[in-house]
Amino acid sequence: MKALSFKSLAQIPLLTDLPEALIDSLSKSCRVEQVSRGDYIIERHDTSRRLFFLLSGQVRMLDMNRQGQEIALAIIDAPTHFGELAVVDGYPRSAAVQATTRCEIASISPKDAETLIYSVPLVSKRVMQNMAAVIRKNNLHRLVLQQQNIANRLASYLLGQLPVGMTPTQKVCIKNMPTQYDLGILLGTTRESISRAFSQLSEEGFIKKEGKSLYLENIDGLRGLLEDD
Amino acid sequence: MKALSFKSLAQIPLLTDLPEALIDSLSKSCRVEQVSRGDYIIERHDTSRRLFFLLSGQVRMLDMNRQGQEIALAIIDAPTHFGELAVVDGYPRSAAVQATTRCEIASISPKDAETLIYSVPLVSKRVMQNMAAVIRKNNLHRLVLQQQNIANRLASYLLGQLPVGMTPTQKVCIKNMPTQYDLGILLGTTRESISRAFSQLSEEGFIKKEGKSLYLENIDGLRGLLEDD
Structure with a gap:
């Protein structure tokens, strides 16, 4: 088993700014795995x-x-971190987690996880804030799925990637866009429909793809689409 | 402003078994209101x-x-308690909350709420557990809304009211059933369709209504409906 560097763990938002001794001790008790796509x-x-x-890498959370x-x-x-729901409530995993790319993953035991989540106030607070964000995203996502038109559903998703409260006037770049396959299973449609939706939004000048990055070129235009739906 | 008794607050699941002095001090800083339906x-x-x-009473959480x-x-x-999301993340309220019956409501200031949620480990833990339950319920609810048939949607909802992991063999009583209007806006349909769904499930012997209580008379039968959908 590969030893985990202090730096790898300290970059996880849940753990940044924790006392060095705590991160050191977590690093030592971590199980580290390389997983394939x-x-x-x-x-x-x-x-x-x-x-x-x-x-490192990207994962998808899957339900049936x-x-x-x-x-x-x-x-x-x-x-980032994941898997805190089962630590918190003790029930079986609600979703599967699958690597969409090659990933490096560290994990800690349920006992260490409970101590971390319940006994370190800064971590408790961050777990609550993350869960609050998940609840708000789920509410928004339900609205996204109500869009009948797939291009509008994609536009809704893209606007949902902007930070809360952000009202950009210039173009914005979304890095590490999920694949069209992943967008399909996220937005309740097929890869082919997502592909057509991308073409449509591109032709209309709302977005521009460059590799894994996507530029929102006309945010007001994307918002306008949704109002007309 | 009416004074709040220790007992009223100590019955709230978020607060049970907290030190008496803490509940006493919360009681004193509460604002108490009677609200109408x-x-x-x-x-x-x-x-x-x-x-x-x-x-006391019942409320609905509403989105648009x-x-x-x-x-x-x-x-x-x-x-029960509500409104912790905005305390935790500081963003505007994600949902409206409306009284469905006459209610007695107590509330504490944002500062008191933060201290309670972040500085009392038992409360932090319960807030996390509640949020975990909300996340799991949202995931289930999304599946309920995928049911095309409204009677099946209602059956799904009713089965979702059973405690997690419960596999009852006898009939079960659900008390304080929401009104047909509320079930309509919860299950994405009209009051009339909910009324028809109730009749259908009753005629088939799956459920029996008695005032505000509903008896699930044939749980395996309800489950069977969903498998056939």
Whole structure:
């Protein structure tokens, strides 16, 4: 097992600015794994309660719809943590977590995770703030899925990536865009429909793709689309 | 302003088993209000950050869909708390809260609420556990709304009211059922469709209504409905 550097863990937003001794001790008790694209890090209904730190790469959180199709709840990028729900409430995992790229992952035992979450006030506060953000995003996402038109659903999603309260007047770059496949399972449609929606928004001059980055070229225009829906 | 008894506050699950001195001091700093059915306790986008305790009655949490129609996110009964999201993240209120019955409500200032939530470890833990429950319920609710058939949507909702992990073999009573109007805005349909769904499930012997109580008479049957959908 590879030793984990202090720096790797200290870059995780949940852990930044914690006392050095605490991060050092966490680094020593971490289990570190390299996972390949497509690997499952958590399976649905798992009863494991480890807390995970995504050191590099991207993962998708997956649920199943009633027809047994996978739907994406979220797509998240390093550096971040995941898996705190089962630590907090002790129930089986609500979602599967699958690597969408090669990832480096560290994890701590349920006991260490509980101590971290419940006994370090700064961590408790951050966990609450993250959960609050998840609840607000879920409410917004429900509105996104109500859009009948897929281009409008994509526009809604893109606007949802802007920081809360941001009212940009210039163009904005979204880095590490999820793949069209992931956007499909996130937005309740197919990869093909997402591809057509991208073409439509590009042709209308609202967005411009460059590799894994996407530029929102006309934010007011995107907002206008939604008002007309 | 009416004084608040120790007992009223100590029955709130967020506060049970806290030190007497703490509950006493909270009781003294509470603002107590009687609200009538239909009154708004919180308006959407409010920037107030008070924390509320529902001492008696029932409230609905309301959001707006893209067409400007009100949709219910949840319907909750006393004794409970609400409004912690804005205390935790400082953003405007994500949902409106409206009394569905006459209610007695106590509330504490943002400063007292922050101290309570962040400085009392048992309260921090309970806030996290409540938020975890909200996140899991939202995920389930999204599946409920995917049901095309309204009777199946209602069946899904009713099964969702059973405690997590419960596998009852006998009939179960759900007390304080929301009104058909509230079920309509919760389940994305009209009061009339909910009324028809109740009749259908009753005629098929799955449920029996008695006043504000509802008996699930055939839980396996309700589950079977959903598998056939």
